[in-house]
Amino acid sequence: MICIDSDVLSIYHIFKNDQRFEINITFMKMTKEIKRAVTIFNLLELCGIISGASQHDARKIFEEYCMKKDIEILYPRITLSSEEEFWALQNMELMKRIEKGMRLGDAAILWVVETNPCDSFITWNKVHYVGKTKIEVLTPFEYLKSVDDKIDQIKE
Numbered sequence: 001m002i003c004i005d006s007d008v009l010s011i012y013h014i015f016k017n018d019q020r021f022e023i024n025i026t027f028m029k030m031t032k033e034i035k036r037a038v039t040i041f042n043l044l045e046l047c048g049i050i051s052g053a054s055q056h057d058a059r060k061i062f063e064e065y066c067m068k069k070d071i072e073i074l075y076p077r078i079t080l081s082s083e084e085e086f087w088a089l090q091n092m093e094l095m096k097r098i099e100k101g102m103r104l105g106d107a108a109i110l111w112v113v114e115t116n117p118c119d120s121f122i123t124w125n126k127v128h129y130v131g132k133t134k135i136e137v138l139t140p141f142e143y144l145k146s147v148d149d150k151i152d153q154i155k156e
Contacts, residue, residue: 001035003074003113006042010049013061020124020140021111027122027140027155030148037072038065039112045105077115100132110135 047058097107
């Protein structure tokens with residue numbers, strides 16, 4: 001399963017003048033038939049970006065993603081017996097990632113990605129994740145290139 005970062009989704013939904021927009025469109029179309037996901041933190045971050053850009057209704061986007069059949073929403077995989085145990089586990093997991101030099105949002109996203117069966121994390125912000133996880137981190141362009149060498153006509 002591939003997990004898609006909020007930067008990829010925000011370019012896809014909002015920033016249509018971004019130079020990476022065409023690659024994002026191609027990526028989203030070409031991956032429609034494989035198992036894709038977005039973390040709950042990425043989805044909420046996307047809604048915040050959308051709300052700030054005031055181009056779309058954030059709640060509408062959130063509800064659309066909740067109903068999508070082609071993109072799963074991932075949550076941290078935890079089994080707990082108490083509220084205190086939840087907070088202790090969450091803080092421990094986030095601190096493990098923060099101590100690698102990550103910001104809180106990226107640490108929360110990576111926690112979810114690493115606790116779910118994800119093979120690759122697709123982002124334009126590779127520098128935030130490379131060397132901090134064993135999960136493969138690729139840009140949309142690199143992912144497309146890895147599955148189809150005929151993508152040479154698209155410029156990164």
